[in-house]
Amino acid sequence: MKEYFDVRDNFIVAWLDERYRKRIDKERDLQIAVGNRERKSLLYKLDRMLDYSGLRNKMNIGAEAYIAFIAALMAACAVITHIFTGNIFLAISVTFIVISISSVVLYILSGIYYSRLEKEIMTFLNLVENFSKTENDIVQIFKKTIHYINEPLRSIMEEFCSEAESMGDTEPAFENMIVRVEHAKCRELFRNLNVCSKYEANYDEVACDCRTSMLDYLSVKSERAAIIANGRAEIIILLIGAMCTVFLFSGITENIFGVLTGTLAGNIILLYCFIVVVICMVVMIMFDKRS
DSSP states (O other): OOOOOGGGSHHHHHHHHHHHHHHHHHHHHHHHHOEEEEHHHHHHHHHHHHHEEEEEEHOOHHHHHHHEEEHHHHHHHHHHHHHHHHHHHHHHHHHHHHHHHHHHHHHHHHHHHHHHHHHHHHHHHHHHHTTTTOOOOEEEEHHHHGGOOOOHHHHHHHHHHHHHHHHTOHHHHHHHHHHHHOOOHHHHHHHHHHHHHHHOOOOHHHHHHHHHHOOOHHHHHHTTTHHHHHHHHHHHHHHHHHHHHHHHHTTOOOOOHHHHHSHHHHHHHHHHHHHHHHHHHHHHHHHHHHH
């Protein structure tokens, strides 16, 4: 979430940002009232995906703007496909392909964002421990760490400091920061620091405990790396096998591409193959994030 006064010059951006903040506040109030809920609005879930992928920080894009962009892209691709092929079924299929690709892109970006954030956690913990020896204010500690950490954690810290100073309270700033982070260990660290700031506890002790927990987490993750690599290799072998099967069919008919793109059965086969590839790619990405 950017600083509020940065977007007021643009009415549309300010309106979208206001709706974004209202969804976060509404969901937080519901969690306080009834606890965590499985059913959440589509816009709220999409907001989280944009946060987790880093797109919101880079482009200040919200759920409504992202949906509008994807809808326009779907319509354009469908019209162009229909103009060049004259196949309405293929044009409709392209719209689903665009939706799938947009989801895959968010997964890929969130995986990259997740890994980059994880690499900065240990450095951040060391910095918090060192600066806490000479500073008691959590906002000032975070401000000092900004100069020594890389993205995406740097932007997260900058937004926290901006919100905490503008609101005059670190509690909502911590809550907003935790919501925008997907990494479980990073969220745990922020929660501990939030509790620590409330009760004026020693930040260096919290950082030390979190470092031990993080080292255990990284140790278990490295042990599972071989299992994940084997699973990824099996998926790649299946995809290669599917491609070889298509080439074998090319020996039966001379125009296999024309059959696949020019007939209803061929279009269904292409759509099915694309869905399988998308599922495989998503699973491979989720392997990295859940390892």
